[in-house]
Amino acid sequence: MITSNPMSVRHPNTKIDTFSRRILNWFDTHGRHDLPWQQHKTDTPNPYIVWLSEVMLQQTQVTTVIPYFHRFMDSFPTVQDLANADWDMVAEHWAGLGYYARARNLHKGAKQLVEIINDTGDFPQTVEDWEAISGVGRSTAGAIVAMGLHGYGVICDGNVKRVLTRWAGVEGDITKSATNKELWALAERLTPADDSGHFAQAMMDMGATLCTRRNPSCEACPIHADCIAYAEGRPEFYPVKAKKKPKPSKFSNALVIQNHKHEILWLQRPDSGIWGGLWVLPLQFEKKTLGKKVVATSAEDSVYESENTVAEQIVDKWLVDNSLCADSITDGLLEAAPIKHTLTHFHWYLQPKQLILDNKQSIALTQHLEKADINLVWLSANEAKTTLGLPKAMLKVLQVLS
Secondary structure (H helix, E strand, C coil): CCCCCHHHCCCCHHHHHHHHHHHHHHHHHHCCCCCCCCCCCCCCCCHHHHHHHHHHHCCCCHHHHHHHHHHHHHHCCCHHHHHHCCHHHHHHHHCCCCCCHHHHHHHHHHHHHHHHHHHHCCCCCCHHHHHCCCCCCHHHHHHHHHHHCCCCCCCCCHHHHHHHHHHHCCCCECCCHHHHHHHHHHHHHHCCCCCHHHHHHHHHHHHHHHCCCCCCCHHHCCCHHHCHHHHHCCHHHCCECCCCCCCCEEEEEEEEEECCCCCEEEEECCCCCCCCCCEECCEEEEEEEECCEEEEECCCHHHHHHHCCHHHHHHHHHHHHCCCCCEECEECCEECCCEEEECCCCEEEEEEEEEECCHHHHHHHHHHHHHCCCCEEEECHHHHHHHCCCCHHHHHHHHHHC
C-alpha cells in the first residue's frame, strides 16, 4: 500500500510511467466526447464554460447538469452576461440544482472575473489566480487551467480520488489531510505535463463511467492489470472514509398563505444561509430531532430566533396577533404527510399548511412586512415556478397543491 511517502508506490516505475498513456488511449476510444463543455479537441479553449460546468458538477450528476448548463449558456453566453445579470434571474436559472451557495459564488465570481479581464485583457492564467475566485478550490482551478486554457493543471476531485485509491491501494481515510496530501502528490506525479487537460477529461470519465462507487467495471478498465483493489478482489472497499454521523431532522410548517386572488405569499431568503437569495413560503420551525431524541424546539427563544428568519418571525407574530391559524392541507380524508427534503447536514420535514386571507388582511400583512424592508411578492403557483428562483423543496410543496 502507499505509505506517507507517495513516491513509495508499490507499482514498478514502468507501470507508473504508462499510467497516463493507458488512461488516454482508453478515453480516446471509449470515453465520452459529446459533453457540451468538453474542450480537449478545441484549438481555442474557453475557460468560461469549463468554470461554469465545473461549479455545476460539484456534487451533481452529469445528466442533471446538462439541461442547466444549456439554459445558462443560452441566457449568459459570456462571463460578462452572467456578471451583469440580476441575481433573481441567476437564481431562477439555478433553481432545482441544489447547493445554492454555488450559484451565489458563481455570480460573485463572474463579477470578479470581469474585473480581471478589464484590467488584464484576459481570464486568469494560473491555478493560483483561479483559486482566488469565489467558490473555486484547488481541483476546480486545476481543471479550468488544464481544460479551459490548455495549460498545466492537476485535478484530484472525488472521481479521481476513487480511481487513485483503488489503483494504488490507499487505505488512509480520504477525509484526513495526510491522505489528501498523499493523493494530490500521486495525482501530480501521474498527470502528464504536456497534455493535462486531455488527461483530466479522461480521469473524470474513468471515475464516472468505469470506476464507479458501486459495481465498477473492472474488466473494462485500462489499468486493472496493476490495480491493487482489483487484485485484492475488493474495489468497493476503497476509498476509505470515516463513517458518517447520523443526520438530525428538522420539522417545519410551510405556510401557503393566499390572498383573495388566490395568489401565494413568497418571501426572499437572506443572502447568507440555506437557500440564500431564493424565494420560499413562510416557514415555521417546530423542532429538531436526532434519532428519537428531541434536541431543540421553537419554544426556546434562542432556537426560535436562529431557526426562523426575520421575515418568518414577523409573519408568525402577525398571525398570532390577528388570531389566525393555518390549517394542514388534506388529501381526501387523510392529512397530507410531511414532505421530506434532505440537505447536506440534515433532513427537513415540511408540513404544508394553508391560510386564505381577505383583501384587507393581505394588504395589512404586506404593509407589515414592507415596513421591515422584507422582499416579498404575491404570485400564483405557476407564476412563481416560472419567474422566481425556488428551491426544490418549495416545488415539492407546490405539487401537493396541484
